[in-house]
Amino acid sequence: ILLDAYNINAENVNIQSRQRMNRLKIYGGCAVFSIIITIILVMSRELRKKSQIDFLTGTYNRAKLRIVYRTLMKKKQEFYVIMFDIDNFKMCNDVYGHRFGDLVLERISRKIYDELPKTSMFFRYGGEEFVVLCELKTREEVMDLAERIRGCVEMLDWDNGTHISISVGVSSCIDTL
Numbered sequence: 777i778l779l780d781a782y783n784i785n786a787e788n789v790n791i792q793s794r795q796r797m798n799r800l801k802i803y804g805g806c807a808v809f810s811i812i813i814t815i816i817l818v819m820s821r822e823l824r825k826k827s828q829i830d831f832l833t834g835t836y837n838r839a840k841l842r843i844v845y846r847t848l849m850k851k852k853q854e855f856y857v858i859m860f861d862i863d864n865f866k867m868c869n870d871v872y873g874h875r876f877g878d879l880v881l882e883r884i885s886r887k888i889y890d891e892l893p894k895t896s897m898f899f900r901y902g903g904e905e906f907v908v909l910c911e912l913k914t915r916e917e918v919m920d921l922a923e924r925i926r927g928c929v930e931m932l933d934w935d936n937g938t939h940i941s942i943s944v945g946v947s948s949c950i951d952t953l
Contacts, residue, residue: 830900833885840901844909854950856918858908860888860925863941865904872936876939880940884929891925915948922946 788870828840836844846922848855862868862884881904888906889898912918922944929942 782911793803833881833900835885835889835906836899837895838899838901841901841907841909844897844899845862848909848911849853849949852950853911854948855909856915856923856947857947858918859901859945859947860906860908860929861943862904868938870942872938876936880934883932884940884942887932888925891921891928893921907918915946918946918948 798850825944828836828843830837862880865877865880867943868880881900885898885900885906888908892898892908893910893912895912896908899909910918912921926942926944929940932940934940
């Protein structure tokens with residue numbers, strides 16, 4: 777009888793041990809699953825962020841411009857759009873090559889970015905076209921900013937002696953609906 781009681785008790789211990797082991801496996805599986813989900817979410821966020829950045833200039837791209845523009849329009853308060861276009865850029869690429877053209881895009885975008893107030897957002901709209909969205913208080917402030925940027929770009933020195941300028945347009949936007 778004692779031997780039977782010992783066997784039953786040993787069997788109970790084995791069952792409890794297996795149950796504990798199964799619980800540990802479940803907890804471990806849940807932890808691994810949570811870690812995987814967290815990694816996927818972080819990677820997804822990073823991928824979304826990278827999909828909105830222009831690879832050459834490091835500025836936001838046209839897709840991000842659409843998102844920000846719609847958001848600003850919904851605010852129903854005035855904001856300004858400044859558009860920059862590099863003059864004769866095609867000729868620059870044709871004469872000096874695409875490597876030099878890339879350098880021009882990089883340097884000019886960096887120069888523009890350095891001049892912008894922190895409240896502005898900077899986008900590469902297309903080939904050699906850039907857009908700034910800003911919420912400056914007055915039209916004069918925006919016009920001064922645009923002119924300052926135009927002047928800074930014109931002052932850039934290029935190793936091959938090229939003179940590069942930009943054209944600038946400024947507009948005020950407000951959703952009146």
